[in-house]
Amino acid sequence: MKINLLSLAGVTLTSLLLSASAFAHDGLKYDNPYARATPPNAVNSAIFMTIENHQDHERNLISVSTNIAEKAELHTVEKSGDVMKMRQVKSITLPAHGQVELKPGSFHIMLLNVKQPLVEGQTIPVTLTYANGDTENITVPVQKIMTGMTSMAHNDEHK
Structure with missing residues (x-):
């Protein structure tokens, strides 16, 4: 069986170009996103992930939304x-x-008044909005409750 090396090279080059253009489209990468599963009667949860910016300019994440909570807010933790x-x-x-890195004890996305319990194994849709008007729709898996934020007091002043 003969393989046409020129055709194979063309397919490989095309695949590489498509991969590069998909990556370069927004220049942002969302690594290991997850939402905390909620224990019984819990009304709040949080989303964590690492966001990589591969662009030549800074980006500002200004809001987040999801249909699984009444509100989703950007938060940090201060001592x-x-x-x-x-x-x-x-x-x-x-x-x-x-x-x-959005992580326990630092920046994170707070989900306030979740409409139903978040159960390990399900996924939730999340829309991230940037200052320039761009939006990113991502799907976030729900994982077991992890330690790290259990002893922190929550500020009830929500705007």
Whole structure:
């Protein structure tokens, strides 16, 4: 069986170009996103992930939305004396050619008043909105509750 090397090279080159253009389309990569499963009677949850910015300019994540909660907000955690408190932030800056890790005890997406329990194994749709008007729709898997934020007090001042 003969293989036409020129045809094979063309297919390989085409595949590489399509992969590169798909990656370069938005220049953002979302690594290991997950939402915390909710224990019985819990009304809030959080989403974590690493967002990589492969662009030459910084990006500002300004809002998030999902149909599984009444509100979704960008938050960070600040230490006030001996107490860790969550605070809503207006944006999360993604540095050019850098990344930001949304993780327990730091930046994260807060889901307020979830409409139904979040169960391990299900997925939830999330829309991220950037300052330039771009939006990204991602699907986030729900995982078991992980440690890290259980002792933090939540600031009830939601805007």
